[in-house]
Amino acid sequence: MSRTLLILQDSPDFGGHEAMFLRFLPNLVENGGYTRIVLRHPTANATLAERLRPFHSDRFDATPWRFAKRRAEPYLAGFRHRYAQGVRALFAELRPAATLLLQGRVENCAVPLLAAPRDSFLVSYVPMAHRMAELGRRAVPGDWVRQRLYRRPDRFIVPGPAVVAQVRAAGGRAPIVVADNVVAPPPAPARAQSRAALGIAETARVALFLGRLDVRQKGLDTLATAIRRDVARLAGWTFLFVGSGEGEASLARLRNDLAGQVDIRCSRWTDSPHAMLAAADLLLMPSRWEGVPLVMLEAMTYGIPILASQIDVFEDYLPAANRADFATVELAGAMTQVLSPAVADAYRARAGARLAQTDLQRSSARFADALRPGRVVA
Numbered sequence: 001m002s003r004t005l006l007i008l009q010d011s012p013d014f015g016g017h018e019a020m021f022l023r024f025l026p027n028l029v030e031n032g033g034y035t036r037i038v039l040r041h042p043t044a045n046a047t048l049a050e051r052l053r054p055f056h057s058d059r060f061d062a063t064p065w066r067f068a069k070r071r072a073e074p075y076l077a078g079f080r081h082r083y084a085q086g087v088r089a090l091f092a093e094l095r096p097a098a099t100l101l102l103q104g105r106v107e108n109c110a111v112p113l114l115a116a117p118r119d120s121f122l123v124s125y126v127p128m129a130h131r132m133a134e135l136g137r138r139a140v141p142g143d144w145v146r147q148r149l150y151r152r153p154d155r156f157i158v159p160g161p162a163v164v165a166q167v168r169a170a171g172g173r174a175p176i177v178v179a180d181n182v183v184a185p186p187p188a189p190a191r192a193q194s195r196a197a198l199g200i201a202e203t204a205r206v207a208l209f210l211g212r213l214d215v216r217q218k219g220l221d222t223l224a225t226a227i228r229r230d231v232a233r234l235a236g237w238t239f240l241f242v243g244s245g246e247g248e249a250s251l252a253r254l255r256n257d258l259a260g261q262v263d264i265r266c267s268r269w270t271d272s273p274h275a276m277l278a279a280a281d282l283l284l285m286p287s288r289w290e291g292v293p294l295v296m297l298e299a300m301t302y303g304i305p306i307l308a309s310q311i312d313v314f315e316d317y318l319p320a321a322n323r324a325d326f327a328t329v330e331l332a333g334a335m336t337q338v339l340s341p342a343v344a345d346a347y348r349a350r351a352g353a354r355l356a357q358t359d360l361q362r363s364s365a366r367f368a369d370a371l372r373p374g375r376v377v378a
Helices: 016-031 046-055 073-079 080-095 110-115 143-148 161-169 192-199 220-229 248-257 274-279 294-302 312-317 333-339 343-357 360-370
Strands: 005-011 034-044 060-065 098-102 122-125 155-158 174-176 205-210 237-242 263-267 282-285 304-307
Touching: 005 080, 016 046, 016 098, 016 294, 016 360, 034 046, 034 080, 046 060, 073 110, 073 143, 080 110, 098 110, 110 143, 143 161, 143 294, 155 161, 155 360, 161 174, 161 312, 174 360, 192 274, 205 274, 205 333, 220 248, 220 333, 237 274, 248 263, 274 294, 282 294, 294 304, 294 312, 294 343, 304 333, 333 343
Parallel strands: 005 034, 005 098, 034 060, 098 122, 122 155, 155 174, 205 237, 205 282, 237 263, 282 304
Antiparallel strands: none
């Protein structure tokens, strides 16, 4: 009997969540037990289309279509009739055994969540599930509207234990399967060569921020304030910001305001950030909320110390000495402490032990098993 897996993604952006899905995809194609896999994503997501191209076959159909998430989607999803009609037509045509929704947040694929037939087996792969108050937004009506979305899936797949608690707090009642995020970065480039390529002195102490320049989520505002507050004690430090986004303008102001006092450098995002990691003494992660960031796992793999904020996912992965409140921290002292031999050794031991608990084969198998309606994944 024909078994079809339907996969829907409706964000025009390509991020770590999509990258992790692509790492699970080979096992899903080969060992998932489906005679056909059909994936639909927005035409605007050219990066995802390019990354999916090697998988195309008679059994794997990844085709762009015109539907994509819009602003205020949780509130407007019930009124997006053409998108809903497209989803219903796809279900009627394919009659999938299971449907996987790639949701960067529950706002993504809100229309398919509401439009899918009630008897369809719907699995949400979601990297984070924070409530509105945790995002600095109003809980009412935000959490109330999103609660009905969290209650629709028949199963959730999440990247770590912290997200299990988030889904439950947000209203998700279905079984939750943890398929850990797993990275396999290339061997670390040589530190001296990486620094030479970036024009950074070997004697400089380098604090790296790497990723999307989202001011509020990534805590760039609190980090900038901490640098300004402690500028007199930051001699010898180079702050390297690598990424793209709406925070670029504020970082340019920071660099100009502190010119001559502290070395601040900004670089656009690169798909090969590993030389940046190799050049760094530590990674700064002042985020207000996260899923399980791949850049964190890559830094842990390379043994690059991390100074991160006090949020759930960092509590799961990092020792207490590697976490701080960036709104009040004495930044120079905290960074120096993170690099001290005892703290750095404890961090690397914890990182090694935590990474040893994860494995791509295991996570891929759990991901595929979670898509089987009758399978119970412990």
